[in-house]
Amino acid sequence: MSWYDTNLVLIQATITGLLLALSIQIPLRMGVFSFAGVGAYGFGCYAGAVLVLDHQMAALPTILVTTLAGGLIVLVLGLFINRLNGLTLAMATVAFDLIIGVVAVNGGETTGGATGRYGVISDFTMGHMWTILVVVMVLVALSERGKLGRRIDAVRDDPELASSVGIRVYNYRLAAFFVSGLLGAAAGAMNILVRSAITPLDIGFHLIVLALTMIIVGGSLSWKGAVIGAVVFTWLPDVLQVIGEWQELVYGVIVAVAAVLMPRGIYGLYVEAKRAVLRRRRTRRGAVRAAVAAERARTTDDDEALAEMEDDLGSPSVTPGGSMGANL
Amino acid sequence: MTTSANERVAHAPDSGTPVFEARDVKVYFGGVKAVDGVSLKLMPGLIYGIIGPNGSGKSTLIGAMTRLTKLTSGELLFDGEPYHNASASSIARKRVARTFQTVRLLPDLDVRDNIRLGADGRQDERPNLLSRILGIGGSPATDDAIDKAQLHGFESFYPSELSYGTQRRVEIARAISTNPRLLLLDEPTAGMNQTERAEISQLMKSLKNDGLCQLLVEHDVQMMIDTCDHVFAMNFGKLIAEGRPEDVVRDPQVQEAYLGRKWREHA
Amino acid sequence: MQDLLSVVTLGSIYLLFALGMSLTWGTIDILNFSHGSIFMFSVFTGYLILDLTTLPFLPVLLIGVAVGALMSLLVQVLAFEQILKRATNKKTAEMQILIGGIGVAIIPLAIAQHHTKSNPFGLRESSFELHTWVVGDLRITNIAAITVVTAAILWVAMALWLRRSRQGLALRAIGVDTEVASLMGVHRRRLALATMAVSGALAGLAGMLFTFSLGAITPESGDTLLVKAFACIILGGIGSMRGVLFGSYFLAACEVWVLTQTSGSWVEAVSFGLIFLVLLIRPTGVFGRKEVRRT
Structure with missing residues (x-):
């Protein structure tokens, strides 16, 4: 078996992890401290499972519908909480993420309660996955260039200045919510299609921590940082097995040091x-x-x-x- | 550095449509009356100045004019159209540009990109879709602003690598690059030496020759006299005098409020 | 009646935990996301020590207080002070402190998870014994009584301290305006350290009392409590002493009510839902005052 085949699970996890990280990074880049992308991820996992299992939908329509729905949900959330600032906005989105988890536990047959949904098998291929990834990455990379890139920088670093040069800051902030919803839900849908099972335990607080650590260690201002973070934190546990039983501690130390000493990450x-x-x-x-x-x-x-x-x-x-x- | 007599006569505040008009503008912060019933008109092609002691409401007035600071009551008109309910960004798109009292450059953009941020909003600067998406292609408006603010050689510097005076010139260049119809300068020469101040004054006058209406908030009385056609004096949020700069600074009320001993020494 | 008692007991635990968070957030602008980890690790330390020797009730509480204060100081010196030293403006500093707190919190969590294999752990080896008094048809445990009384005393003491003492005044000054505070000659660093220590001590104390009354906690218990404490603070208004008191008992009341009305699995959603509701309707909280901003 080739390296690609033996490590396929990790490669898939890297891709979904990368999209999840981007769903946090994009709003951060626009100065919107929102973790709502993680909630959209949880939604995406369940919506994907429901569409495939209960409605016999094919993989691509499932991803499309789920992604759009996730984007809209987070956009609506954004309409409500957009006026909050900094930390309170962050916490409101954390609450949103955790509510998704509680809903999953209490969703009856639709979400499968505490045992979740399993056996989600569809016609999803790695070709689909790579294509989606490339499309997303090109779009994200373009958003960092030229006029859009400059304007996103302004909206993040100095919204007042941004509006004084004619930028509609409010629209940018709403777009940040929408895009993070799209990315999170897409990541979730792809995750369920490759993993085939989901339980409420999979979408808890730890997922916020994971997504955040990816971009903090990798770098919060560029897609390259998200790629570094996703690769590091998907493969690190594997590598750290050499260190043995203290791998979690080492992982913790890396995150803490990165968060304190290099807030802009490796990139x-x-x-x-x-x-x-x-x-x-x-x-x-x-x-x-x-x-x-x-x-x-x-x-x-x-x-x-x-x-x-x-x-x-x-x-x-x-x-x-x-x-x-x-x-x- | 002298202004010809002809230009001086040009200030006739009541003829034609003003570029900007404020009617009984009030801005209160809780119980503090930062701006308390100010009315003024700005005519095209003139340089106006506001003087007044710290905390007299000069910057707050600029904030209100650009809609970044909330208005308590009053009316604002641009080109005769009321805009006191419009958003800050829509005012900017009507080409009202400003600089801030503190330097506000984006740390992650170099000088050129910081200035281009202003040019990005221009209607006449829309490159084709492809070059816009890819972020390639030049920007004549940016080049022009770099020219006017004499920032050649600094294009690829980052703000943190520049001296304070140069940072301020980048701020001004960014405002110019929007091709403004009204330019509000909030203490643009703070921290500059005399030579640099003279240069800014020169720049303002050349912009005036292009027909630009400007409003300057400044502490340096000499610069006011050298640069402005018409000066407003503020104290405790109210206008206490206005007129030709030489007359305003001699106004006893103004001297009392702001200039005091310092001005008499100057004279 | 029994329900009311549950509300008071649960609310007191929330109060003890949230009081520490509220103190640092309201005064030195630090929303400490490692507060939950400190809470958990104090109990974990107690659990390790009780493995070696049997201790009575009070020394166990003192261990909690000491470990909590020490960890909190460490976090302040090693993480938050470093972040503030490097930060360029207030907005990014706030964000980095939140992220830094989350990052630092992973370390104690990893240690505890490794040692316990993520199983619940408690303080069973203490010589403390649970009593239950029956008054009429009410059943009151001694630990519940202790918790309620401790919370009440500490809240009053803290409120008085903040209002009356010189340090309290200085702290409130920092909370309102750093510049004014420095004009008053406040030793910002020393006060910040003291505040963090007090806050950590409260977390440790809350942890011990919580574990005594519940029997055991898991390494992840801190995370949930963190969000709940946030709900308590937001509910009452950031920085308000009356606010955190109100928020804690109100949240407890809502949770107990939901518990009696439903199967129980919705309880977790109460605090999250409340956060939403308050932020939408009254972002300053019930007792919060409006911020005055000048540009």
């Missing part, structure tokens, strides 16, 4: 390194000298200007949060 480190190289190359080419000369030409007091420049180097421009904090 973020790469971007930083690339910028540093660019800076050095610029110095060598003398472009910087020209720029500094231009800077000097326009300043009357050279020393002062240079000192100011040095001060400013490395200190990122801070935009005040403007919050008065909580009251007591």
Whole structure:
């Protein structure tokens, strides 16, 4: 058997994990701190099972219907909770995810209660899976380029500034919900089609943690980060078996260190390194000298200007949060 | 740095349709009356200024004009059309551009992309679908703004690698690149030295020659006199004087409220 | 009547747990997502120690308090302080603290899961014995009584401390405005550490009392409680002492009510549903004041 065949299960898990991670990453990239994609994933798993088992639908229509339904559900959720900010929005979406789990337990025959649904066999092939993945990844990658990419950056980092250059921030935020619903539900539907069984235990709080760790360790600002995260956390448990019984602890330490020390993840480190190289190359080419000369030409007091420049180097421009904090 | 007498006469606030008009604008934060019944008109092709001590409501007024700050009451009109219920982004699409009191550049975009963010909203800058999706192709409006703000050589720098004064010029360039009809500058020269200030003043005047209406909030009285055609003085959220800059700064009420000893020394 | 008693007991557990979270969130702006893990690990430590030797009730509680406070301090120094040091603005800092908390929480969870194979564990080796008093047709356990009284005392003590003392004033100042607080000469770091320690101690204490009354917990118990505590805080209003009191007992009442009306499997949905409802209808909570923002 080839490497591909022996590792097929892990490859499938990487793909669904990647889409799940993207369903959290896309809203994060737009400054919407929402975990609703995980709820859509849970919905996708069950909806896929129901459509295939109870309605004898084929694989592709199942995925299509489930994905759209997931997107709409999260969009409606977004319409309600969009005005919440930061942490409260995050927690509202966590509550949404957990409610999906409770509904699954109490759904009677439709969801199969605590035992869930099993035996979901369809005509789904790896060809389908790869095609969907490629289409999604191309679309996501394009959203990071050009005008759309710049505008998403603005909406995330400074919504006020974004609206002052004419960006409809509200629409972007709603789109973030919709897309995360689409991605989450697609991931869920594909998961049930390759795994063939689902129980309420599979869609708990730990799934939020898993999706979040993938993009925190991989990198939250680019699809490349999500790919790194999905690969690392799908294959890490396998690799860590060498370490033996403490693999979970090692896993925990990696996540904690990444969350604290490198909030932009592995891909973020790469971007930083690339910028540093660019800076050095610029110095060598003398472009910087020209720029500094231009800077000097326009300043009357050279020393002062240079000192100011040095001060400013490395200190990122801070935009005040403007919050008065909580009251007591 | 002198303005010709002809240009000075140009300020005749009551003829023609104003670009912008505020009618009895009030902005209250809880019990604080930040802006308390301000009415003013801005005519095309002139540079206006607002002076006033810290906390007198200058920035809040700019915030209200761009709809980023909620209006308590009053009316705002652009080109004679009321817009006080419209969203901030729709005002920006009507080509009202602004800079902020603090530098607000996006840390993950280089100088060129930061400026292009403004050009992205322009109607006349719509590249074909393919190049837009792929993010390729140039942007004449961005090049032009880089030109005007003298930012050549800095295009591929990131904001954190720039001096404060240069960051401010990028801010201004971003606002210019939207091809505005009204440009609001909230203390654009804070932290700049005299030479840099003169350059900004020069830039504003060249924009004025293109017919752009500008509103400048500034502490530097000399720059106000050098740059503006018409100045409003604010204190405690109200307009206390307006007119030619030289006259306004000599107004006893204004001197009392804001300039005090400092201005007399200046003179 | 028996139901009312259940409400008060359950509400007191929620209060003890949520009080710690509310304290840090309302004052130093830290929504500590490792609070549940600290809660669980305090009990786990107690369980390990009781494996070696038998201890009476009070020392076990003290172990919980000590372990909770220590872990909380560690989290603050090793994780949150590092994040705040590197953060560029408040919004991203908030988010990173949430994520950092989730990340850090994995470590104690992994240790406990590894050791117990994810099975429930308890404090059976303590010499503490459960008594049940029967008053009329009411049945009251001694641990329930202790829990309720402890929660009440601690809540009153905390409320007084925040209102009266110098540190309390300073903490409230930080909660309102960091700049004002620093003008007042507040040692922000020291106060933040003290707050985190108190918060962790409360988590440890809540853990021990919770386990004594329930018999056992699982390594994952902390996660569920975390979301419930969030519901309690949101319900009452962030940073409000009366709010967290109200939220805790209200949530307990709703849960007990649902438990008596349905088969029980919907109970978990109560807190999640309440979070939604409050955020939609009154995001500032019942006792929360509106934030005044200036741009």
